[in-house]
Amino acid sequence: MAVGVTRLKRVIGAAAAVTVAFGAAACGSDDAGGTDAGGAVTLEFAQWWGAELPAGEFDKIINDFTAQNPNIKIKLLSAPYASTKQQLVTGAASKTLPDVVGLDGAWVSDFAKQGAITNMSELMTEAKYDPAELASQVQIENKTYMIPVVNFVYPLFVNKDLLTKAGVDKTPATRSEFLDAAKKISASGGDVKGWALPLDTAVPNGIQNDVMSWLWASGGSMLQDGKPNLQSAPVKSTVEYVKSLNDAGVIAPGALTMKEQDKVEKFTNGQVGMMIDSLAHINLIKENAPNLKFEVAAVPAEDGYTGKRGIPYASWGIGISDSTEHKAEAFKFVSYLMSKDTNAKLSTIANGFPGNKNAQPDFSTSDPLFKTAFDIYQQGYPANEFVGLPKSEDLMRSFDEQLQLVLTGKASVDDALAKSQESWSSVIE
Amino acid sequence: MTSTTAPDTTAPTQEPVTPDRPRTTLTRRLSPFGYLSPTIVLIVVLMVIPIVMVISYSFRDNVIVQENSVFAGLANYTTVxxxxxxxxxxxNTAIFITVSTVAHLILGLAFAMMLNTQLLGGVTKAIFRIVYILPWLFTIAVIAVIWRLLLDPSGVVNYVLQTLGLLQEGVNWLSDPGKALWAVTFVNIWSGYPFFMISLLAGLQGIPNDLYEAAAVDGxxxxxxFLNVTLPQLRPVxxxxxxxxxxxxxxxxxxxxxxxxGGPLNVTEVLSTFTYKQAFSEYEFATASAAAVIVLLLTMVLAFFYVRLQKER
Structure with a gap:
């Protein structure tokens, strides 16, 4: 009897132990930050910034914060952009977001609607924080859900050697000048083309950065009162202009599946003369092609346009999980990153522009092109109408598919815009 | 399991009947489950629960993105x-998997027969063995990057074909809607044939030489x-x-x-990319779940045939 009972107990005990172990392992991963025995709060901060900054630089900024706030520890969860996005999408769905999250403006609307990220306007009020020094805030129904920490603008990159070789002595400032320069570069021989247009649908950012940038540069808008307005004259003019570039044969081949990195690579290799790209790539281009002579300029506007030019941008935004138990501490960390000195330091090492109006990035050791771009940025205005829109990636993709139909001659501009309008209207209600 | 319990079956007949017997029998019955419990827990946590969740999502609307999802019946399946x-x-999936599998089989068999031939020396065969298996050693990410570079309009493939005079001008292999699906299928064939080759080579080496000798004697x-000895012997593999x-x-x-x-113009869109876009781009987790369940059902049909074949063997 005793043997039987002992064996039974052992079997059941082993099974229970295994089950508990697995259960604990499964549940353990759900914990975000926490409080240790000494009362110190640990905040998890998921972002892709650490992976893009020089090694160790972001840690220094974090260490400064923890030195000033010994009761708050920061645990960095750094991963590449795409991985971070996937982790946050699943985290938002399961209400297990880390305490503080790096955000792209394109994700904000969906996360806010899910209740995954918190309304920071309330936290600002509670912390008596003055938002006046913030360059911008991403709001949904007048509530702030994301604060852009560092902005990366997308100016026009021009290969000066190719431009000179093609007999063009002036950097294009209007659409006509750009078309003319692109034609001349494409005619200058070899496999060189005037412009690169990445329309890959896996990551359809090309619509935002390389297509709509033409619209915003001429003061246009794809929205009216927050609703899609894709059949307006400015949008039609933009798509027709891109089509005219395609018809003129000045776009590098392979555009329909070209990715952003392919575009940068072709520019770096001297296979395309001009591209619209993130300023963050300057160092990469110089590293890979030290002898390449290039400059940055404002994206060309419609002929005769004299107003301020919108310049596309992408942000390293920051938000706070709605489910964190340490919102006050999390906002303290956010306000530290947005403080004048820290924000200037972060912008400088990231080669971006600060989210704090009063912060001045240090250009003394950086490439002179950053100063030029900063001047362009200050002369115009940051423009990215996809920020804050629901399902913005899907909006870009549906527009992308219609644009591909136009460029392959399978649809007219009017039909494509009508279908895009219909598609967008079903998303943006 | 039967072998572990068999020796004990005589024990009760030799012992007097005591009140312990029911417990002993219960212990015997539960013991296997105790040993299996880690596996059972793993299967439940990693397979059963996620599958059940996805199936339940497919019958609801606004799942995950809203707290109060509602029962939607078959609406998501109708939508998909x-x-x-x-x-x-x-x-596209049907074309992709059919062409890939047939090509994997033909290439794998051809290379396996080459590596199994008596006509080549040991060193030559070892070199070819390494060369042929190389694609299998690369991760998918590396394969994708390599072939994006090779198939670029200004890439090596176009250069070689133009140099040989087979092409007049560069082809947009991945961005031409008429060629993209075939280009993607080709890359998948390239990356997958070594597994077939290795398996078939093992099968070939297991065929008794007597059969070939007997066939040769019969003229x-x-x-x-090949048709009457090799293929019938390899049929199960x-x-x-x-x-x-x-x-x-x-x-x-x-x-x-x-x-x-999945581009250009969706010509390379397959069920997996469609489902991914539904979930992570459109945040339509309900329709994504419905699509995933449909894929699961289609796959289960294939799995059913596989299991039946295994049982027959």
Missing amino acids: LTDPNFLAALK ANPVQR IISMAVLDLIWTSQQFALIWMLTG
Whole structure:
């Protein structure tokens, strides 16, 4: 009897132990930050910034914060952009977001609607924080859900050697000048083309950065009162202009599946003369092609346009999980990153522009092109109408598919815009 | 399990009946489950629960993104099955997996026979063995990057074909809607044939030489020996590999996503990329779940045949 009972107990005990172990392992991963025995709060901060900054630089900024706030520890969860996005999408769905999250403006609307990220306007009020020094805030129904920490603008990159070789002595400032320069570069021989247009649908950012940038540069808008307005004259003019570039044969081949990195690579290799790209790539281009002579300029506007030019941008935004138990501490960390000195330091090492109006990035050791771009940025205005829109990636993709139909001659501009309008209207209600 | 309990079956007859007997019997019955419990827990946590969740999501609306989702019956299935993009993805998937599997089989068998031939020396065969197996050693990400570079309009493939005079001008292999699906399928064939080759080579090496000698004595030529000895002997391996390959290829996502993202104009959209876009781009987790369940059902049909074949063997 005793043997039987002992064996039974052992079997059941082993099974229970295994089950508990697995259960604990499964549940353990759900914990975000926490409080240790000494009362110190640990905040998890998921972002892709650490992976893009020089090694160790972001840690220094974090260490400064923890030195000033010994009761708050920061645990960095750094991963590449795409991985971070996937982790946050699943985290938002399961209400297990880390305490503080790096955000792209394109994700904000969906996360806010899910209740995954918190309304920071309330936290600002509670912390008596003055938002006046913030360059911008991403709001949904007048509530702030994301604060852009560092902005990366997308100016026009021009290969000066190719431009000179093609007999063009002036950097294009209007659409006509750009078309003319692109034609001349494409005619200058070899496999060189005037412009690169990445329309890959896996990551359809090309619509935002390389297509709509033409619209915003001429003061246009794809929205009216927050609703899609894709059949307006400015949008039609933009798509027709891109089509005219395609018809003129000045776009590098392979555009329909070209990715952003392919575009940068072709520019770096001297296979395309001009591209619209993130300023963050300057160092990469110089590293890979030290002898390449290039400059940055404002994206060309419609002929005769004299107003301020919108310049596309992408942000390293920051938000706070709605489910964190340490919102006050999390906002303290956010306000530290947005403080004048820290924000200037972060912008400088990231080669971006600060989210704090009063912060001045240090250009003394950086490439002179950053100063030029900063001047362009200050002369115009940051423009990215996809920020804050629901399902913005899907909006870009549906527009992308219609644009591909136009460029392959399978649809007219009017039909494509009508279908895009219909598609967008079903998303943006 | 039967072997572990068999020795004990005589014990009760030799012992007097005591009140302990029911407990002892219970212990015997539960013991196997105790040993199996880690596996059972793993299967439940990693397979049963996620599958049940996905199936339940497919019958609800606004799942995950809203706290109060509602029962939607078969609405998500109707939405998916009437979506032209899903139907196009289904067609593309059928082409992709069929062509890939047939090509894997033909290439794998051809290379396996070459590596099994008596006509080549040991060193030569070792070199070819390494060369042929190379594609299998690369991860999908590396394969995608390599082939994006090779198939670029200014890439090596166009250069070689133009130099040889086979092409007049560069071809947009991945961005031409008429060629993209074939280009992606070609890359998948390239990356997957070594597994077939290795398996078939093992099968070939297991065929007794006596059979070939007997066929030769009967006057069979090499083609007849291949058709009447090699193929019948390899049949179980070929069928098992083909069914497994159909299942694996239907799950292919990373390669297509990194090569074309389902474009241009959705001509390389397959069921996996369609489902991913529904979930992570459109945040329509309910329709994504419905699409996933449809894929699961299609795969289960293949799995059913595979299991039946295994039982027959």
